[in-house]
Amino acid sequence: MIKKYQYGKPFETDAVVEKIPVTSDAVPYGTVCTENGFSFTCSLEKNDAVYGLGENIRGINKRGYLYISQASDDGVHTEAKHSLYAAHNFIVVSGEEPFGLFVDYPGRLSFDIGYTEQNTIRISCDDANLYLYVINGDSPYDIVKQFRKIIGRSYIPPRFAFGFGQSRWGYASADDFKKVVKEHRDAHIPMDMLYMDIDYMQDYKDFTVNQQEFPDFKAFVEEMKAQNIHLVPIIDAGVKVEEGYSVYEEGKAKNYFCKRKDGTDFEAAVWPGWTHFPDVLNPEARAWFGSNYETLISQGIDGFWNDMNEPAIFYSREGFNEVKDYIKDFLADGARENLTFELQEKVNSLANNTKDYDRFYHNVNGEMIPHRMVHNLFGYNMTRAAGEAFEKICPDKRILLFSRSSYIGMHRYGGIWTGDNKSWWSHILLNLKMLPSLNMCGFLYVGADLGGFGDDTTRDLVLRWLALGVFTPLMRNHSAIDTRNQEFYQFENTEDFRHVIGVRYRLIPYLYSEYMKAALGNDMMFKPLAFEYPDDTFAPQVEDQLMLGNEIMIAPVYTQNANGRYVYLPEEMIFVKFLPDGTIAQETLSQGHHYVEIALNEVPLFIRKGKCIPVVDAAECVDQIDFNTMQYIGYESASYDLYDDDGVTPIAK
């Protein structure tokens, strides 16, 4: 049962697609709505768990912390942060009478989940214009499924997107990319995608390609395709200010960029230097921005990642001038000599300063809406621009698409990667914990930068992370420029990587099948154990294992120098290990707690009682998977219902 409450004049985010009438009933919890804002309050029982919030830090159970929905370009994901790149305002509270809440509000919103008071949830924002959806149901899982239904079907990528993709910030020329492909193919490490980070562009201009480094881009795309490699270029939010650059000229002429209050185009410096932001909340501007993707699609490109769309701002014109004035005064005034902390703070505040959110506006149906009020919708609508355009540009073909920033609603247009993580062991677990939370909010095509984006990785970290990554729909190795080389062929004993990536390909028929079942059924692909075993009293505590689809449980190793890990089995299961010699070990384990040994080059999973899964032989790319090699592992008398399709044709909603 879903009830929709309206407060003030909400901004229409299109997050929910099902038409639900606004109720005039009283909210069955404490809500307060004044000119100072909105707040929702309810109390928690000792053992209640709180799920949801999608892309966020901390646990599957979000209890005990303060989360703030404010899409932020911040690459240091410690447990003390309050916001990551997205705003996913959906929570589910377990307990006697479980309920879900979706706060459809695109500005800054805070979720105090037992942080200020251990047994109190308080959700609040400054502006009391929003829709509140309250969902009652039999269980948290039931509530999630109800919610997923009203927000519409999740994005369905092409099947090749279930292959492995290699990425690194710094690949700049056709030769760089060819080398990466050759190294993978020579080492027989399977691979389907090669990501193009910002350096492929001409001066970081969206929808351009550096002519010198890629003299015949179309031919290069073809050449890669012939080797079963899909090139996936990045598209950034900001459009470079440069006379003669057609995207800039057209956007400017048609007033498609975000504007200052005085009507001039807002200037934000990002990678290209000064840029303007396409006003993706304006349907006309959104259609126009989306139409530009055709430039690359017409050259054979069939996948994109949208970045910097919180939007990230290195500095605005106004912010830059303020800081210049500050440092002028600092230099002129000897008495400020001891204020170097303040100087540092000022200079550091140039980037991603929320003051800039008051400095630009969106034109929505002729009304000028301050960015601050709709901040969390930018990434969503940039990706929607692409998704809506693809339906026109290539209606018969699925295009790979994912984004950094997002809001619920965007899940219909693309996936997400979880942004600039680090080569930290703790980020393996963070990656795992986010998966079910993201699924609850509709995001199914998801993954983290395996091996870690920032900081220097180690071989063992990459291998352990991959043993989780082999299960995530988006499987990508990505790292930052100036960090340690992270391509698999850079490490000792490359055969271990070939084996682990090979396991991914052995599982693709199963993973694709489970993905599609989840997408078509508005279901989750990754679930907390408690969702599958609601009567198990231990399950709600398990924060380092997940149910995947209907057949398996995953439990990767995520600590350095460990030879295995503890695992909890809510029922008897078969413990499966993909061994480096290509064989598959199977051992039946009883319900309860176990310590299991898992070597660095082994991939573990657990098959639920009475179930089995299909496994094929490894292949070097998705198209070469030979379904004739399919065998089933797991319980002997079990059967599995395999979903399959051509992997290309869009599926009617």
Add this chain to the structure above:
Amino acid sequence: MIKKYQYGKPFETDAVVEKIPVTSDAVPYGTVCTENGFSFTCSLEKNDAVYGLGENIRGINKRGYLYISQASDDGVHTEAKHSLYAAHNFIVVSGEEPFGLFVDYPGRLSFDIGYTEQNTIRISCDDANLYLYVINGDSPYDIVKQFRKIIGRSYIPPRFAFGFGQSRWGYASADDFKKVVKEHRDAHIPMDMLYMDIDYMQDYKDFTVNQQEFPDFKAFVEEMKAQNIHLVPIIDAGVKVEEGYSVYEEGKAKNYFCKRKDGTDFEAAVWPGWTHFPDVLNPEARAWFGSNYETLISQGIDGFWNDMNEPAIFYSREGFNEVKDYIKDFLADGARENLTFELQEKVNSLANNTKDYDRFYHNVNGEMIPHRMVHNLFGYNMTRAAGEAFEKICPDKRILLFSRSSYIGMHRYGGIWTGDNKSWWSHILLNLKMLPSLNMCGFLYVGADLGGFGDDTTRDLVLRWLALGVFTPLMRNHSAIDTRNQEFYQFENTEDFRHVIGVRYRLIPYLYSEYMKAALGNDMMFKPLAFEYPDDTFAPQVEDQLMLGNEIMIAPVYTQNANGRYVYLPEEMIFVKFLPDGTIAQETLSQGHHYVEIALNEVPLFIRKGKCIPVVDAAECVDQIDFNTMQYIGYESASYDLYDDDGVTPIAK
């Protein structure tokens, strides 16, 4: 067997006190010594563990990462850092032929422990002047004990230092401190020490007290003592440049400050603004700096913590001028507009810039030694200054003393706290992992800021952390200004805190006894499981449990929203829980893996087979512990050899 190798002309650090002749034998591993520096190389077998490195990040087993000995004032202890505040150059390699290495070298030194190549250790530095001690023995534990013997007996604090101490940056007046004491006493939360962070000083001048806030400091110290509270003031490394300030005037007149190459006193800005650093490597200057502690001791003070002694530098005169020139050019040159990242980097590089290490010198026996060459000795010698002075000022009394920065050798003069950690769950485990590593390097009186120094804490984090902290010799709740209030009485259900701190006091006779046995026997108080159970093949993997003394094993919960944890028992043990009603639950558990439930307000420990430990009734301060209430818990027929003394009188070496 210990061999001492000499390379070039080592700086005499006095880390090792035992006279060991330099050998002319060849090193039984790969060492290379050229004008480009020194390197030591050896290979590792698959299952070899590497212990040591004292205060550092990552595991008890240091394998798989790059560690750099370079004392650093950096409060963000992520797993990607390479240095913390200390330099503890001792490692032990397990395996067929275990060996230990101590590199007595006070400059920057790197330990590549299977980071570049998974099975290779490489230790290197730029300057080939050092002593290398190679220790062979029966086991890693045996090697540690040999090493501990040659570096001399560890510091012994007064017994009151085993009580609980409250601290927070921001307590500024006598009234602030009185309030904290009253709140603890009113809530019956035991407490022995109250730490005074920088705000008690007059303008951050060492050895001064703010006259306005503490009009009669001596009387205030007395008043606190009457309530069984020891005030423990902080002393910073930098001496404020201020005419008329006697410490400054005297240090300047006697040339006791670190100097530039041109002979002028080096200027570094720290909390007081411009300061000079006392040249604690110069024996005369060290004696002079130490003598200043008498100013506070004569007012009744009997404990100190030495801070900012890496030394931390907010900016040097030279660095400040460089940055000023840079930003002048930045403002003047419009073309630099897009270099804001560089501007940020420049401005941020003001603080703790290692270029400053070339800008000042120490006077050692008349020779001017660049700071860079001896950087890691500053905190050691500042604390040695205090420790040596105390022997003269109050030869009949132990003084509480610990430091932020340290080098092996300092363990004879004081303890350490592990610096500015954060209110992160991961820092509970980091705290635990450092304990045995610190013990290996001689540091016994150790502890972390419980609840976390930086970032906002939560009630559950504090309680879980305390369940480790009740076992650490230094038990202190400390937090940074502008973070969430962290005194126990600020949280809901204060009785839980009263209970947990009470457990500490119930254990003090045991903890003091085990501490003293470790100190007097050159032994470890906290050991990795593998040290006690060398034949157990699983023990070397255990990174979240420790052996404490000879009787118990500890295994705190360190994850949010968990109701318990997994634990490995190398032998049968009694699982003890101190329950909030004051009773003690005891349950015998068999050898092997277990999941144990531990509530937020319970303190767990495990008693080894055939052992018992003494427990007394809780008291509100150490002096009120009633030894007549002593009972023994654990195995029935067991006996325990309790060490005790007056807790005050220094013990002859």
